[in-house]
Amino acid sequence: MDYLEKLNTSQRQAVQATEGPVMVIAGAGSGKTRVLTYRIAHIINKGIDPFNILALTFTNKAAQEMKERIGKIVGGSEARNIWMGTFHSVFARILRSEADKIGYPSNFTIYDTQDAKNLIKGILKEQGLDDKVYKPGLVLSRISAAKNNLITPQAYLNNTSLQSEDTQSAKPKLGEVYKIYSERCFKAGAMDFDDLLFKTNVLLRDFPEVLYKYQHRFKYILVDEYQDTNFSQYLIVKKLGAVLQNVCVVGDDAQSIYAFRGANIQNILNFKNDYPEVKTYKLEQNYRSTKNIVAAANSIIVNNKEQIEKNVFTDNIEGSKIKIYKAASDNEEGKIVANLIFDKQLSEQAKNNDFAILYRTNAQSRAMEEALRRKNIPYKIYGGLSFYQRKEIKDLLSYFRMIVNPQDEEALKRIINYPARGIGNTTIDKLTIAANNNNVDLWTIITNLNQFNTGLNSGTQSKIQSFVSMMNSFRVQLEAKNAFDLGNEIASTSGILKDLYSDRTPEGISKYENIQELLNGLKEFTETENEFEEDVTPRGLTEFLQDVALLTSADNEKDEDKNKVTLMTIHSAKGLEFPYVHIVGMEENLFPSQMSLTSRIDLEEERRLFYVAVTRAEKEAVLSFAASRYKWGNLIFCEPSRFIEEIDDKCLEYMFSETTQAPRSQNNYETSSSNGYYSKPKNTLPPKRNEPPKIIHTTPKNLKKITPNISTNQDSAANLDLNVGTRVQHQKFGQGLVESIDAGKATINFISAGKKQLLLKFAKLEILN
Numbered sequence: 095m096d097y098l099e100k101l102n103t104s105q106r107q108a109v110q111a112t113e114g115p116v117m118v119i120a121g122a123g124s125g126k127t128r129v130l131t132y133r134i135a136h137i138i139n140k141g142i143d144p145f146n147i148l149a150l151t152f153t154n155k156a157a158q159e160m161k162e163r164i165g166k167i168v169g170g171s172e173a174r175n176i177w178m179g180t181f182h183s184v185f186a187r188i189l190r191s192e193a194d195k196i197g198y199p200s201n202f203t204i205y206d207t208q209d210a211k212n213l214i215k216g217i218l219k220e221q222g223l224d225d226k227v228y229k230p231g232l233v234l235s236r237i238s239a240a241k242n243n244l245i246t247p248q249a250y251l252n253n254t255s256l257q258s259e260d261t262q263s264a265k266p267k268l269g270e271v272y273k274i275y276s277e278r279c280f281k282a283g284a285m286d287f288d289d290l291l292f293k294t295n296v297l298l299r300d301f302p303e304v305l306y307k308y309q310h311r312f313k314y315i316l317v318d319e320y321q322d323t324n325f326s327q328y329l330i331v332k333k334l335g336a337v338l339q340n341v342c343v344v345g346d347d348a349q350s351i352y353a354f355r356g357a358n359i360q361n362i363l364n365f366k367n368d369y370p371e372v373k374t375y376k377l378e379q380n381y382r383s384t385k386n387i388v389a390a391a392n393s394i395i396v397n398n399k400e401q402i403e404k405n406v407f408t409d410n411i412e413g414s415k416i417k418i419y420k421a422a423s424d425n426e427e428g429k430i431v432a433n434l435i436f437d438k439q440l441s442e443q444a445k446n447n448d449f450a451i452l453y454r455t456n457a458q459s460r461a462m463e464e465a466l467r468r469k470n471i472p473y474k475i476y477g478g479l480s481f482y483q484r485k486e487i488k489d490l491l492s493y494f495r496m497i498v499n500p501q502d503e504e505a506l507k508r509i510i511n512y513p514a515r516g517i518g519n520t521t522i523d524k525l526t527i528a529a530n531n532n533n534v535d536l537w538t539i540i541t542n543l544n545q546f547n548t549g550l551n552s553g554t555q556s557k558i559q560s561f562v563s564m565m566n567s568f569r570v571q572l573e574a575k576n577a578f579d580l581g582n583e584i585a586s587t588s589g590i591l592k593d594l595y596s597d598r599t600p601e602g603i604s605k606y607e608n609i610q611e612l613l614n615g616l617k618e619f620t621e622t623e624n625e626f627e628e629d630v631t632p633r634g635l636t637e638f639l640q641d642v643a644l645l646t647s648a649d650n651e652k653d654e655d656k657n658k659v660t661l662m663t664i665h666s667a668k669g670l671e672f673p674y675v676h677i678v679g680m681e682e683n684l685f686p687s688q689m690s691l692t693s694r695i696d697l698e699e700e701r702r703l704f705y706v707a708v709t710r711a712e713k714e715a716v717l718s719f720a721a722s723r724y725k726w727g728n729l730i731f732c733e734p735s736r737f738i739e740e741i742d743d744k745c746l747e748y749m750f751s752e753t754t755q756a757p758r759s760q761n762n763y764e765t766s767s768s769n770g771y772y773s774k775p776k777n778t779l780p781p782k783r784n785e786p787p788k789i790i791h792t793t794p795k796n797l798k799k800i801t802p803n804i805s806t807n808q809d810s811a812a813n814l815d816l817n818v819g820t821r822v823q824h825q826k827f828g829q830g831l832v833e834s835i836d837a838g839k840a841t842i843n844f845i846s847a848g849k850k851q852l853l854l855k856f857a858k859l860e861i862l863n
């Protein structure tokens with residue numbers, strides 16, 4: 095039990111109190127996430143099957159890291175079987191296996207924000223509503239808020255206060271848009287992100303046997319960052335934990351920063367009401383940061399009226415003060431930060447990945463990126479447009495999506511005329527009207543053109559028909575081909591590769607390379623083996639899409655990104671830590687943001703955000719602000735943020751004086767080369783283009799190869815008398831029911847592990863009935 099020695103007394107108590115409800119509300123860096131990690135390891139060491147543990151984290155990457163750490167403590171490969179991930183990814187998995195109950199196909203599509211907005215735009219157009227009044231983003235956040243509070247479209251329409259609120263804001267039709275939006279998603283076999291939680295709630299509410307099953311499967315439930323759960327998430331945890339009550343939540347009310355997305359700090363207070371027996375543990379020692387940083391953070395957060403009182407101290411060193419830099423402009427701020435990072439790397443032998451630059455809004459990254467490039471400092475940006483949201487990637491993925499689920503209308507609209515095949519917007523509008531009039535989906539219309547009155551001429555009809563036959567030719571291969579082979583075929587046959595190859599602008603070249611990168615990803619996905627040699631659950635496009643749809647922006651990190659400076663918004667930095675943290679844009683109207691200045695509640699949320707930012711730092715936090723910056727094309731003058739003044743003066747060091755406009759380190763500026771351009775880092779230069787397009791196949795290095803060991807297992811397999819309906823026991827997957835048998839392969843639905851396809855000649859199965 096030596097791992098328990100790596101915890102302080104209260105951490106250890108929280109880890110060892112495995113039975114019954116437990117809550118840990120404690121300050122930043124006090125080891126809450128560490129407690130969750132060790133607690134899970136401890137539960138496994140007590141003999142609980144990892145399949146019976148549900149752990150919900152803020153990103154999938156956090157889940158991955160936690161699993162690795164648990165794996166090191168408990169040994170073996172058991173940790174991989176824990177049900178761990180974000181709320182969205184865990185419940186998407188559960189919804190897939192229960193989809194039929196709520197009328198969805200198990201291969202339902204997950205609409206991202208962009209798909210959802212496009213759908214809303216389409217609905218507004220059809221309904222003749224002005225999208226300047228009904229701004230799609232705003233409509234979507236209203237729908238999202240309704241879903242997260244479990245308000246159905248019908249309940250929305252019946253709710254007089256919601257209705258009058260909408261009427262007052264000149265948007266009386268919002269309820270109807272919500273209703274049509276939900277119907278369209280359903281018809282398209284699609285769920286948006288909020289649906290993943292909303293429908294889970296519906297499932298657990300309307301199907302007692304399903305609720306019972308998961309209540310008993312998840313014997314232990316753990317939630318990190320509990321302060322940022324919304325009502326929908328709160329209710330799922332409450333329902334699942336209601337019987338066994340082994341629910342452990344950890345969080346920090348001072349770090350609640352997602353109220354704008356429906357997170358509800360009340361969930362912490364509710365927890366005590368729901369579980370009167372709850373054991374609460376205080377963690378007061380910060381292990382992350384220097385005394386100076388902890389003192390600064392404490393002095394920030396006391397300005398908030400609404401908070402649970404906490405005492406946070408640290409035994410770490412005093413550390414240097416928090417330095418504050420002033421820049422004349424946002425570009426100069428970028429240069430200052432890049433120079434400071436450069437200098438620190440020299441003086442402290444710091445690595446690139448020891449640094450993070452945090453900002454309030456994504457737009458601020460530009461000035462930082464430019465300055466880092468000038469100094470040849472490698473960096474990576476989290477958030478912003480992730481790889482999978484780039485246009486060319488979404489186009490190809492839309493082909494995949496339609497092949498898996500042909501009802502997926504947003505995917506269909508993206509690709510029916512990409513690459514161009516003469517099917518214009520008017521045609522798509524006509525098809526949409528026909529679909530709505532007949533209450534069917536678009537795919538039904540285009541596969542049965544002669545049965546519906548679409549008003550399209552025969553030329554257009556035949557173009558649509560060739561699109562349909564191409565898609566059908568892909569669809570028939572879905573089961574037989576692996577993700578890479580089929581994906582590769584689609585990229586060439588659809589004409590996407592050719593289209594992008596013909597574009598020789600730098601953007602075109604980079605798009606082409608992105609597609610190659612996606613195909614490499616498919617190759618790797620295809621070749622990654624399932625853990626057991628008998629497990630031949632296919633790795634096709636269906637499985638690939640399931641993995642991709644739920645990646646959060648923090649989950650996209652590639653190996654080559656490991657040693658880079660991190661640029662991210664403060665929101666996405668939650669839970670992370672870095673030796674050196676730069677918080678930039680410390681200006682009024684930017685941080686705190688303009689929108690927050692009218693109410694105390696919003697201002698307090700901004701202050702919590704600042705608290706989160708400062709507490710990411712281990713050794714040093716550096717603040718900077720610009721005296722002017724461009725906003726919407728206009729130069730505006732800025733005042734330093736009020737948050738700077740709120741920090742205890744003892745913790746601060748001002749690196750400028752009001753008379754000298756420029757900061758001290760100005761002399762270090764690198765002058766730009768004579769033509770005013772900087773050179774790009776070598777690895778981003780486009781490749782030479784005199785060779786024909788070529789897809790590069792990478793094979794992951796650490797791939798283990800199967801050496802089938804037929805002789806030892808064949809005999810036992812031959813003796814097995816398996817039939818559909820036979821109950822079996824597998825050494826790792828536990829109990830399951832045989833659903834089908836085909837050519838030496840059985841599809842078995844395991845109670846804990848879900849559906850697997852196993853090769854019978856290898857599978858060590860025991861028959862139970």
Ligand SMILES: Nc1ncnc2c1ncn2[C@@H]1O[C@H](COP(=O)(O)OP(=O)(O)OP(=O)(O)O)[C@@H](O)[C@H]1O
Pocket residue numbers: 100101102105120121122123124125126127128129346349380381382668669670671709
């Ligand atoms: N008892 C301990 N001994 C040594 N290091 C510890 C101990 N507890 C926590 N740490 C370290 O302190 C750092 C902060 O811990 P952790 O990330 O778990 O804090 P947290 O409370 O989850 O922070 P946040 O509120 O930012 O999410 C980590 O690097 C962790 O490994």
Ligand SMILES: [Mg+2]
Pocket residue numbers: 126127128669
């Ligand atoms: Mg944490």
